[in-house]
Amino acid sequence: MKPRTLSHVVLSTYQIDVMMPWYATFLDARVVIDSPVFKAISFDDEHHRVAFTKLPEDKKTDRSRPGLVHVAFTYPGIHALLRHYERMRDLGHKPIVATDHGLTVSLYYRDPDGGNVECFVDRFTSEAADEFAQTELFRKSAAGMDIDCEDLLARMEGGASEEALMALDEEKLAAVDLQETVKRHSRAMFQ
Ligand SMILES: [Fe+2]
Numbered sequence: 001m002k003p004r005t006l007s008h009v010v011l012s013t014y015q016i017d018v019m020m021p022w023y024a025t026f027l028d029a030r031v032v033i034d035s036p037v038f039k040a041i042s043f044d045d046e047h048h049r050v051a052f053t054k055l056p057e058d059k060k061t062d063r064s065r066p067g068l069v070h071v072a073f074t075y076p077g078i079h080a081l082l083r084h085y086e087r088m089r090d091l092g093h094k095p096i097v098a099t100d101h102g103l104t105v106s107l108y109y110r111d112p113d114g115g116n117v118e119c120f121v122d123r124f125t126s127e128a129a130d131e132f133a134q135t136e137l138f139r140k141s142a143a144g145m146d147i148d149c150e151d152l153l154a155r156m157e158g159g160a161s162e163e164a165l166m167a168l169d170e171e172k173l174a175a176v177d178l179q180e181t182v183k184r185h186s187r188a189m190f191q
Contacts, residue, residue, distance in 0.1 A: 001075065001080045001081075001083040001084040001087065003073035003074055003075055003119065004074045004075060004076045005073070005074045006071065006072075006073055006074075007046060007048075007049075007072045007073060007074045007120070008040075008046065008048050008049050008050060008051060008071070008072045009049075009050055009051075009068065009069075009070070009071050009072070010050075010051040010052070010053060010068075010069035010070050010071075010072070011050065011051070011052050011053075011066070011067065011068060011069060012052070012053045012054075012055050012065070012066055012067060012068075012069045013052055013053070013054065013055060013066050014054075014055050014057065014066060016036075016037070016039055016052050016053075016054040019052050020034075020039040020041065020052050023041060023050050023052075024041045027041065027043045027049070027050065028043060029041035029042055029043040029049065029050070030042060030043075032047060032048055032130060032133055033048065033051070033133055033142075035139065035142075036054065037053065037054040038051065038052070038053055038054070038142065039051065039052045040052070040133075045126035045127075046126065047103060047104075047122070047124075047126060047129040047130065047133060053069055068115065069116060069189075070108065070115070070116040070117055070118045070189075071117055071118070072106075072117075072118035072119070072120060073117070073118070073119050073120075074120060074121070074122065075119055075120065075121045076121075077121055077162050078105060078121050078152070078156075078162055078165045078166050079156060079162060079165075080121070081105065081107065081119060081120070081121045082149065082152055082153050082156050082165075084107075084119060085107060085149045085153065086153060088109070089149075093109060094109075095107040095108055095109055095149065096108055096109065096110050096116070096188045096189060097146075097185050097188050097189060098146060098147050098148075098149050099143070099144035099145065099146050099147060099181075099185070100144050100145050100146075100147050100168075100173070101141075101142060101143070101144035102123065102132060102137065102138055102141060102142075102144065102168060102173050103122070103123060103124065103129055103132055103133060103138065103142075104120040104121060104122055104123060105120060105121050105123065105147065105166070106118050106119070106120035106144070107119050107120065107149070108188075108189060116189050121166070123166055123168060137170065137173060137174055140174065140176070140178060141173045141174060141176040141178060142178070143176065143178055143181035143182045143185060144173075144176065144181065145169075145172055145173055145175075145176050145181075146181075152165055
């Protein structure tokens, strides 16, 4: 299963308020997500092309240094993403984080050098994605709700359609404990 395209890069930084506007100017891009700890810009119809996460000043570890957080590849659909999951699982590679961000369903893997790489599927068209990124629901739950790939794979094998597997459980997403999820994902990805 091949990705459809290379989607975005995420950079970590101690100066998010300087980095984001610099890149927005550099790429002639628009701001799509602008929170104190996470910002994202895009120069075309992709929901984000470059994103920035704020590094905590007080917790300097080897992995919390400015630079690349991850690159992300878009898959054509959830079936393709799950086939990719299955192939990598059979080769002995499991995601370190598997989560439904609302905007995307994303799997993050650790590469052999210790870097992170994301593969994901979009839930929305680009216009609807821009709208969803502005909602209170997204602001409160952007870290996403964790998903069980084995369960999704079993449902797919049982005949579940793309639409059925991508149906958004807004209630469950709204119940996400953002702080706890961000902490847990950060531990998985950066320690
Ligand atoms: Fe990403």
